[in-house]
Amino acid sequence: MAGPQLDAILDKQHRNVLNGAVRNVLGTELALETCAQIADGLPLARVAYDQYGRRREQGHPVSGHTSLCPGAEEIARDFLSGFAIDRLNFDDQLLQAYQSAPPGHHSFHCRLIELVAVAVHKMAVLLFGQGHRVHDKEPKNATSSIDIVSSWQSRLNREALIPPPGPTLFEHVSYGARDQYPDGVADAVGYWAENIILGGVVLFDRSEAWDDERTPEPNVYLHSDRDGVTFRVWQALDEQQQALVDFLLSSSPVGTCPCPLAASDKNLTRINPEGATEKKVYRDIWEREPPNRRGGFGARGLGGCIMRPLDYPKEALSKLESCLKYYAAFQTPVREKGGVLENFA
Template sequence: MPRSATLDGGQDIQNAQFKKLAMDNLHDRHRAIFSRALSNVLATEIAELTCAQIVDGIPLSSVEKDGYGRSLSRKHPLHEVHTELCPGVLERTHQLRSELNSDTLQFDSRLIHGYMAASPGSRAFQTHLIELIARAVHDIAAEIHKIALNTSPHKDDGLSSWTPPKEDWEDELWWELHPDGAPPTLFQHPWYCYYDQYPQGVSDGVGYWAEARILGGVVLFDRRDPEADDGAEPNAIYFHSDRYQVTYRIYQLTDGQRQLLLNFLQSQDIRPASPLPILCGDDNRIRVDPEEPIGETKIYRDIWERKPLTPNDPDRRLKDVCTTGLDWLTVEEWKESHHRAFETKWKQDYPDLFSDTD
């Protein structure tokens, strides 16, 4: 996609290159809080394992199986040959971690200014801190992926490019979903694979996968204008997971989960007890259908992260089976999603009926 191509919501990808500022531009106190928070996250076992897999070049079989819907064929050789990290990978991961200088990380100047302007302890400060950490984890994973493209022990063994036989009826669905063959990376969050419109391409896709594995979900925000929408919650935090037995829908963190995350990020303990990953449960009552265009829901981090569904894309909301207790807490909630799905399909199939023109 050309750099100036316009994306959903009217925002173009040039905004991804909006003026960046390094963390060393921050006031000492704000910078110290961020650095401590990032250090706490990267010191967790889940962060180490996630980054190590990127260094290794392919995910572990157990991790690939831990998605909401498995993206690989059950016959993929990865499940036989990659049940543990390759020798030397952890050491290489530790080396890369030791070389990281958080002061050199760069972020959108608008986010930096918002963080600097907020008083530590305020709701706005906390929200900006969480966004900075999510972006930092994402970008670090993306950078590791770029390095691993040339250094991974699996870069030439064909595991990443393996495809099941087309004549095998058990893998017909796989080929329907992957008509062009193997995806460009096996580190995939199924809702964040639009590499053609990401500033860092495939590496951004790896970043989304990594933050979801480490934090619990891709971290999203309520981008509605509070002055124009009474329902807007600018300090709400949303996660979008890809975990077995965890909803595929976007969910708002409870106040307790939000505070648990913040307590961990700001802990001064040498090795604070980690709550990561933070995942959805029955208490997460506020949920959003990821199938709905983000230009309408306004629940996103960056407007280019997900594309609207096309008429050819599957929409699981259209199924007649209600998975209450996982994706929908009540039958009524499922019916509402079901109705939204049919409304979307009608608009796609009969656009003239929904046209604003006479």
């Protein structure tokens, strides 16, 4: 059971800090709205369209889901008011690493953030598993049920033989490996909830055993799926991580929540998603499908000279300059002199 597990590994101080941190995150209006959407069974239209590159077609039937169905928010509020971390099972090694980290140290903060991310994920798994599906209980939604809306595909996509969508719209584009997740579809919902509440799926540098004194662990990484936020795995700035830690540790967190965190052009440490696992940046090694390298940069077809500053703030300018030089040279008139082509412009 979860309660005895926590009691067996964590002392009172570590447990109280963890409990308060989870309570602070789940006490936000954003967490309430996220849980209400899960209870409803469909995301709100503005949330469904808040994806990198606004991938969802404008004609998607979820565009009509502009408000929560009656009862969804009440279910979410009751669920959160009675929620306790005792209901969750955590990895013993993660709990032990948290217990071994002295409060106030960088390693303590990293493990606290990891446990909070896992708690948000597992909370969503638990709520989704209760199967409320409030949307389907409304008679007016008979022709726009959760299954109908979730499985909808445009004729253009069908004719292009694009694989059909998954069984839920609660899904981060890079975390849909449902067949390999312990809780299947519910785990995909958990990653979606992390993205909405925290700003992305929370990842860590597992490349070595870090030490607070000699080689401190790098800041956490996030993998977002939000409109206007890079698709690449990005590292939190010192001030972003500190703001999150301050919020988690706060005894009066009202109005201080920095979530959802978002990358800007100041977040220069980034990794293409396909390279993250190779660089040992992940939370669980099984969280994503094996990389597909056919799509160029980030499997999104961003090859050649297409490199958006949103995604590549450091590289974009130098890449653009290289492309301009290339095309300038390519388009420069040439003439033959002594059997050799040379520029004459």
